[in-house]
Amino acid sequence: MTMAKPLVAETAVRAEDSDAVITVRGLHKVYGNSTVALDNIDLSFMRGHLTSLLGPSGCGKTTLLKIIAGLLKPTSGEVLVNGKPVRGPGPERAFVFQDFALMPWATVLRNAAFGLEVRGAPKAEREDRARHYINEVGLAGFEDKYPHELSGGMRQRVGLARALAVDADVLLMDEPFSAVDEQTRRKFQEDLIRLREVENKTFILVTHSIEEAVYLSDRIVLLSPRPGRVADIMEPDIDRNVDPDLIRREPAYLDLIDDIWRGLRHYVE
Known part of the structure; x- marks a missing residue:
């Protein structure tokens, strides 16, 4: 079994993709006069998919989520939701x-x-x-x-x-399980997989947990240390239609967690 389908960001996220609910084009965010939080982000998010934003602390995950939500304004670039530019919060998110x-x-x-x-x-x-x-x-x-x-x-x-x-068409989730215990977190994760199938919405999840990202995601976007750039995009090759406990024992699940950790560990202080 293939562990994951690695994607090249420049070709994997086409703004003209007609299936994209959200399109992010050339997004750049600077705080103050010099702190570059995000640099030239290009992404698209499909209906019915759950995408996790993953990366080291300070890489701009929550900043990107809040820009998509319309809670922050980018310094340059744009976000489109259903083809319309984001100017602030909206009922579709x-x-x-x-x-x-x-x-x-x-x-x-x-x-x-x-x-x-x-x-x-x-x-x-x-x-x-x-x-x-x-x-x-x-x-x-x-x-x-x-x-x-x-x-x-x-x-x-x-x-x-x-x-x-x-x-709403889009659910934006900023580490929604970080304040609960491990048992509750696992149950939440299982419930979210079921809800994603039932609701057919676009889910974007910010998480610090590699295991959570691999367990839940159709696509994982890895952001580089600040300034945040798209370092890699992966699609875990995991069957989530089986017993939830079996997913966590799958070689593809375990191997991808190890691979992502090897890529991130030298950014962790």
């Missing part, structure tokens, strides 16, 4: 934050429905959609609980339900 970002005074149901509430959706409609996704993320029966009554993993599930409920 939903962000899952690392720190949950829930309203402490609101119930699970209202937190999950909040994006729809902001958009002015009728109460019955937004609550129906919120209940559906609360169930999808495994929180049925907790609709009337408050964030302080939930574990960290459960609070993150509420954040995921809220992002799914607004029916």
